[in-house]
Amino acid sequence: MDSTENRPRRWIAGIEPARELLSSTGTQILEIECREQPRRLRELIRAYASDVAIRAALGKLREAAAARRGPVLFLGMGASLCSAMSGAAFLQSRGRLSFAVDAGEWLHYGASTWGDAALSILLTTSGESAELVELMKRGGGAELALICNNPASTCWGLASNRLPILAGPEYGNATKTYTNATAASIIAAAEILNLPWQRDAAAAAEVFSSNLDRIFALRGELESFCRGAANTEIVGRGAAYGGAVMSALCIREMTGHRAAAHTGAGFRHGPNLDVDTSHLAIIFALGRVAGLGVKLARECNRRGGKVVLVSEEDRERTETLFPVRVDAVTEPWEGITSLLVPQALTLAMAERAGCRLPPRFEYGVMEQ
Numbered sequence: 001m002d003s004t005e006n007r008p009r010r011w012i013a014g015i016e017p018a019r020e021l022l023s024s025t026g027t028q029i030l031e032i033e034c035r036e037q038p039r040r041l042r043e044l045i046r047a048y049a050s051d052v053a054i055r056a057a058l059g060k061l062r063e064a065a066a067a068r069r070g071p072v073l074f075l076g077m078g079a080s081l082c083s084a085m086s087g088a089a090f091l092q093s094r095g096r097l098s099f100a101v102d103a104g105e106w107l108h109y110g111a112s113t114w115g116d117a118a119l120s121i122l123l124t125t126s127g128e129s130a131e132l133v134e135l136m137k138r139g140g141g142a143e144l145a146l147i148c149n150n151p152a153s154t155c156w157g158l159a160s161n162r163l164p165i166l167a168g169p170e171y172g173n174a175t176k177t178y179t180n181a182t183a184a185s186i187i188a189a190a191e192i193l194n195l196p197w198q199r200d201a202a203a204a205a206e207v208f209s210s211n212l213d214r215i216f217a218l219r220g221e222l223e224s225f226c227r228g229a230a231n232t233e234i235v236g237r238g239a240a241y242g243g244a245v246m247s248a249l250c251i252r253e254m255t256g257h258r259a260a261a262h263t264g265a266g267f268r269h270g271p272n273l274d275v276d277t278s279h280l281a282i283i284f285a286l287g288r289v290a291g292l293g294v295k296l297a298r299e300c301n302r303r304g305g306k307v308v309l310v311s312e313e314d315r316e317r318t319e320t321l322f323p324v325r326v327d328a329v330t331e332p333w334e335g336i337t338s339l340l341v342p343q344a345l346t347l348a349m350a351e352r353a354g355c356r357l358p359p360r361f362e363y364g365v366m367e368q
Contacts, residue, residue, distance in 0.1 A: 010362050012126075013169040014152030017361050021171065026355030027347070029172040030254060034216070034343050036168070037176045038209035041336070044166045044180045045201045048187050057145070058191040060161045061119065064143045065192040068118035071097040072192060074185060075106055076123035077131060079174030079249060083147075084123050085242030086335030087185030093238070093331065094193050100242075104131045104368070111135070114142045121145045121188060125165065125177045127153025130368045147184045149177050163188065171359040173250050175343065179208075182242065182335050204333035211326055211337065216344045218324065222308065223348035225322045229280035229306065232259040234342065235267045235296065236284040239335030244284060247342030255349045256356040264292055272299065279305035282342060286312065286326070286334040297321065310341050 011017065021029070048054050065072055072091055074084030084100035091098035101110065103122065114120065120142050124132040127150040136144070136158040148156050149165035156162060167180040183201065190197035226232070232251065236244035244261040251259040262271060267281075275281070281300045285293025290311060297307040301320045308322045309315065315323035324341050326334075350356075 010128075011169070012171060012361060013150045013167075015169045017169060017171065021359070022361065024359060026172055026254065026358050027350040029359045030175070030347055030350060030355065033170055033172055033175045034347065035212070037179045038205065038212060040167050040176045041179055041183060041205045041208060044183055045187075045198070045205055047164075047166060048184070049198050054163060057161050057163050058188065061121070061145055061188055062191050062194060064119045064145075065096070068143075070116050070118035071099055072189075073106075073117045073120040074098070074100045074123060075103040075120060075132075075135065076100075077103045077129060079178045079246055080123040080125060080181060082242040082246040082249070083178055083181035083185055083335075084121075085245070086182045086239040086332045087121070087189040089239045089242075089335070090186055090189040090332045091192065094195070096193065098189070103129075103135060107131050107135055111138065117142060119143045119145065119192075121147060121185070122155070122159075123147045123181055123185065124153075124155055125149045125167075125170070125174065125181065127155035129155075133158070134368075145188075147181060147188070149181070171361055173253050173346075173357060174246065175250075178246050178339065179336050182239075186239075186332055186335070200330040200333060204329040204336060207327045207329050207333075208337055208340070211340055215324060215326070215340045216347070219344040219348035219351075222322060222324070222341070222345050223352060225306065226280050226308065226345060226349075230278040232257065232280045232282065233267060233271055234259060234261045234282045234284075235264055235293070236261070236286075236338060237264045237289045237292070238287060239332030240284040240286050240338040242335045243338030243342075244282075246339060247282065250339075250342055250346050251349070253357050254346050254355055255353065257349065264289065264296060268296060272296070272303075275300050275303040275305040277304040279303075280308070281305055282308040282310065282345075284310045284334070284338045286310065286338060287331050308341065308345075310338060
């Protein structure tokens with residue numbers, strides 16, 4: 001007789017969880033995994049700089065991208081798509097055509113053009129998402145590489161050129177897997193461009209680590225400032241747009257509060273028109289377009305909306321402006337550091353009102 005008890009356990013990342021984690025709440029898991037991010041990020045950077053197999057895989061990416069003039073595609077879904085945005089933005093800013101593409105959309109609408117790409121890098125935390133598995137199986141003659149957190153997964157087994165995310169098992173919202181997958185996509189882009197990346201990566205990891213405790217210590221004040229907003233809009237540009245989308249996912253999945261992400265231009269020419277006292281905007285004023293973020297924050301305040309302004313400078317707090325300083329990093333590493341403030345806010349919201357998303361220790365059925 002077929003029994004689920006006799007089937008092998010499909011543990012997250014292929015690793016059985018520690019017993020003490022099985023009784024943890026979603027809020028506890030969120031804080032544990034947020035605070036684990038700096039260590040996991042440093043481990044990835046060290047491995048990508050020195051591990052022989054990883055260095056060989058990165059070399060294959062560079063060779064494949066150099067062999068053809070077509071675009072470099074980063075394909076993922078959910079948090080993995082958010083991670084892909086930093087790699088694509090880096091390549092675009094350095095003159096190489098690149099796009100971050102939703103894997104589900106590509107499977108159904110774009111695969112017929114796949115041969116035009118010089119290289120496609122597929123990102124998946126689980127390695128079991130139905131759309132990514134199907135894309136790996138089809139291939140379409142495309143040059144493929146995989147960035148994945150689960151070496152026991154179907155995608156990992158199908159891939160011939162693969163890079164590990166090295167985030168360890170993750171049981172709540174994508175925190176450390178987003179951080180490490182974003183770092184992997186940035187490093188992959190730097191390798192394709194044949195640019196040095198180790199110093200910038202190490203500096204970004206230090207900023208991320210040193211800023212985390214300071215920003216998380218503000219989370220109670222941050223939650224109090226944001227409480228009661230009917231609409232929360234998160235605004236970023238370039239790599240920080242990936243952080244904005246990931247931030248909205250984090251808030252919605254963990255707390256049930258509705259949040260939406262926008263590019264700076266998309267917000268200005270759309271939702272900005274109906275900003276009023278019910279609105280809260282979290283604006284990333286980072287990198288080359290920091291001034292545009294500050295300008296947008298002032299406009300939101302003039303319309304009566306509240307703003308959490310994430311920037312590289314100390315600013316004066318007011319009744320409608322909550323400034324948070326995040327130390328500067330080299331572009332596009334703000335795709336990682338931008339997430340600290342929304343993560344802290346999400347944790348405070350979960351601590352106050354409870355966590356909507358229970359921990360998940362095993363993979364469920366993966367279907368389209």
